[in-house]
Amino acid sequence: MKKRYLEAGQIVNTHGVAGEVKVQSWCDTPEVLADFDTLYDENRKPFRVQKSFVHKGCVIMRLEGITTCEAAEALRGTVLYIDRESVDLPEDLVFVQDILGLPVFDRRTETTVGTLREVLPNPAHDMYVIAREGQKDALIPACAPFLVEVDLEGGQIVVETIEGLIE
Numbered sequence: 001m002k003k004r005y006l007e008a009g010q011i012v013n014t015h016g017v018a019g020e021v022k023v024q025s026w027c028d029t030p031e032v033l034a035d036f037d038t039l040y041d042e043n044r045k046p047f048r049v050q051k052s053f054v055h056k057g058c059v060i061m062r063l064e065g066i067t068t069c070e071a072a073e074a075l076r077g078t079v080l081y082i083d084r085e086s087v088d089l090p091e092d093l094v095f096v097q098d099i100l101g102l103p104v105f106d107r108r109t110e111t112t113v114g115t116l117r118e119v120l121p122n123p124a125h126d127m128y129v130i131a132r133e134g135q136k137d138a139l140i141p142a143c144a145p146f147l148v149e150v151d152l153e154g155g156q157i158v159v160e161t162i163e164g165l166i167e
Helices: 030-034 070-072
Strands: 005-013 020-025 037-040 046-055 058-063 079-083 103-106 111-120 127-131 138-141 145-150 156-159
Touching: 005 058, 005 070, 020 030, 030 046, 030 058, 111 138, 111 156
Parallel strands: 103 156
Antiparallel strands: 005 020, 005 079, 020 058, 037 046, 037 079, 046 058, 103 111, 111 127, 127 138, 145 156
């Protein structure tokens, strides 16, 4: 079952004296997080975003009801979530949180080579970190021709490696 609320970032500091917070984005880019109008804490308490902008790789936000530096400081460490239902993903994209832990099947060797442990963002394309039992993790580029399919309904990721890529 897919989680409705997805981790999107964490409040890491205050900004200024008017109650703004500095948020470390866990989205593809900080700009993605800055576009949300409502975020939630771990108890699903909503925070309405009155203003947000990207500054030095983080997102500076003014949250409704947070008007002092002390109130902002009290939120330090808070993990912020987005509501999956408020996101309109293109058909060919998935949430990383939905694919973590999925088995990774290699068409070349016709075996399951491990499970997806992490997705590392890189400028050219993401890299999938594959956890393999009793072996070192493997890195597989998350692009063609290596990534064949992310099958959420079937519950697996299909790749096609080349000799030497993960051996």
